[in-house]
Amino acid sequence: MMIKSFEGGDMNDALRKVKKELGPDAVILSSRKTERSGSSGTPGVVVTAGLPQMDPPWARDLPGAPEEAPDGVRLSEMDALREVIARMEREWGPGSSREIQGLLARAGHLSGGLLSPALPPFDPVEEARKILAASGFPEEEQEDLVEAFRLLSYQPVDWSSPQVQSLLQFLVAQKLDVAGSLFSGERTSDRPQVILFVGPTGVGKTTTIAKIAAMLVARQRRPVGLVNLDTYRIGAVEQLRIYGDLMGVPVEVVSSPSRLSGAIGHLRESEIILVDSAGRSEGGADELAPFLSVLGSGGAWEFKSVLVVSATQKSDDLNRTLHRFAKIRPEALVVTKVDETGSLGSLYPLLAHSRIPAAYVGTGQKVPEDIELAHGGRLAQWMIEGWSRDGSGVRT
Numbered sequence: 052m053m054i055k056s057f058e059g060g061d062m063n064d065a066l067r068k069v070k071k072e073l074g075p076d077a078v079i080l081s082s083r084k085t086e087r088s089g090s091s092g093t094p095g096v097v098v099t100a101g102l103p104q105m106d107p108p109w110a111r112d113l114p115g116a117p118e119e120a121p122d123g124v125r126l127s128e129m130d131a132l133r134e135v136i137a138r139m140e141r142e143w144g145p146g147s148s149r150e151i152q153g154l155l156a157r158a159g160h161l162s163g164g165l166l167s168p169a170l171p172p173f174d175p176v177e178e179a180r181k182i183l184a185a186s187g188f189p190e191e192e193q194e195d196l197v198e199a200f201r202l203l204s205y206q207p208v209d210w211s212s213p214q215v216q217s218l219l220q221f222l223v224a225q226k227l228d229v230a231g232s233l234f235s236g237e238r239t240s241d242r243p244q245v246i247l248f249v250g251p252t253g254v255g256k257t258t259t260i261a262k263i264a265a266m267l268v269a270r271q272r273r274p275v276g277l278v279n280l281d282t283y284r285i286g287a288v289e290q291l292r293i294y295g296d297l298m299g300v301p302v303e304v305v306s307s308p309s310r311l312s313g314a315i316g317h318l319r320e321s322e323i324i325l326v327d328s329a330g331r332s333e334g335g336a337d338e339l340a341p342f343l344s345v346l347g348s349g350g351a352w353e354f355k356s357v358l359v360v361s362a363t364q365k366s367d368d369l370n371r372t373l374h375r376f377a378k379i380r381p382e383a384l385v386v387t388k389v390d391e392t393g394s395l396g397s398l399y400p401l402l403a404h405s406r407i408p409a410a411y412v413g414t415g416q417k418v419p420e421d422i423e424l425a426h427g428g429r430l431a432q433w434m435i436e437g438w439s440r441d442g443s444g445v446r447t
């Protein structure tokens with residue numbers, strides 16, 4: 052590289068001289084202000100520039116060309132290079148001097164007489180990876196989604212973070228399995244629908260049942276009955292009874308499987324019977340098994356079960372819950388507490404791979420309003436962008 056300094060009254064003046072003498076391939080290495088410039092003696096700018104071509108023969112004869120040392124290395128060129136490299140390593144971090152030519156090659160990078168570093172190019176695939184990790188998607192899912200993203204992101208568009216988010220939402224939404232309402236708009240059978248809600252303690256089963264019951268009673272004017280399977284006999288039974296009383300809905304408490312049939316019979320006026328299970332935290336399908344054999348015996352009612360999980364559970368816990376209740380063969384999921392976590396990506400494996408579609412989403416503690424029908428696009432948006440209460444969810 053041939054290196055040379057040019058003086059000018061201002062930056063444009065100096066750059067004009069650089070271009071005139073070294074041509075359009077000149078690389079700007081540094082610039083500084085001077086007290087005096089040229090023959091006029093007024094303040095000016097000195098620009099040090101070089102030509103990447105290694106020492107073309109004609110360069111030696113240019114006015115002001117550095118002198119050649121005995122070993123063939125131009126002394127002033129070596130000093131200038133050392134200075135530039137030292138400064139780059141200092142300001143932009145170790146290794147950055149390797150990019151010296153690319154970074155300095157444009158006079159447009161000069162501002163106020165100083166060189167400013169170029170930003171690294173925006174990498175949409177890297178951005179997608181970052182978003183998925185920050186949103187709590189498990190690592191192996193991140194890999195699959197990033198691979199799908201890579202395949203679809205070949206378009207030569209000007210990628211920005213919102214565009215990366217949109218494509219990720221599209222990919223995620225496509226995978227999510229949603230059921231829609233558990234209830235047909237109108238009564239389709241003379242037999243009541245009996246729906247059992249199972250899931251770990253504290254996820255929001257009783258609250259969800261109250262929300263759904265209120266929705267059916269108040270909005271759809273459908274007769275609803277509630278049953279509580281009391282497998283633990285402490286406290287939790289009262290909660291459902293209070294909700295039932297508030298809504299004017301009959302509640303049956305059943306502590307023995309042999310009484311279950313009779314209790315459902317008491318609710319024969321009800322078109323829909325929601326069954327709560329108040330179990331021990333370590334209990335799962337096993338403690339419900341004797342009740343299940345009655346519920347699933349068929350005949351007088353239609354039966355299905357729903358697994359309630361909380362969005363605050365980690366992916367591994369959700370998986371464990373799924374296994375604990377697999378024997379019950381839940382036909383749908385309710386996901387509660389999406390309002391309580393910033394990383395909904397942990398729900399992705401359950402909603403994408405469990406083959407149990409999501410029916411409802413719990414969005415807060417308020418009964419009855421904080422529930423909506425599960426919607427793939429909305430869930431995907433919340434997983435990628437975080438949850439936000441916008442009130443536009445569908446409730447029935």
Ligand SMILES: Nc1nc2c(ncn2[C@@H]2O[C@H](COP(=O)(O)OP(=O)(O)O)[C@@H](O)[C@H]2O)c(=O)[nH]1
Nearest residue numbers: 252253254255256257258387388413414415416
């Ligand atoms: N933030 C939030 N809290 C909820 C939601 N659903 C239920 N909860 C709360 O979770 C706690 C346990 O709910 P509960 O219905 O008693 O759980 P259960 O043991 O499964 O019956 C209560 O304080 C509820 O108010 C929800 O969607 N969002």
Ligand SMILES: [Mg+2]
Nearest residue numbers: 256257287329
């Ligand atoms: Mg409960």
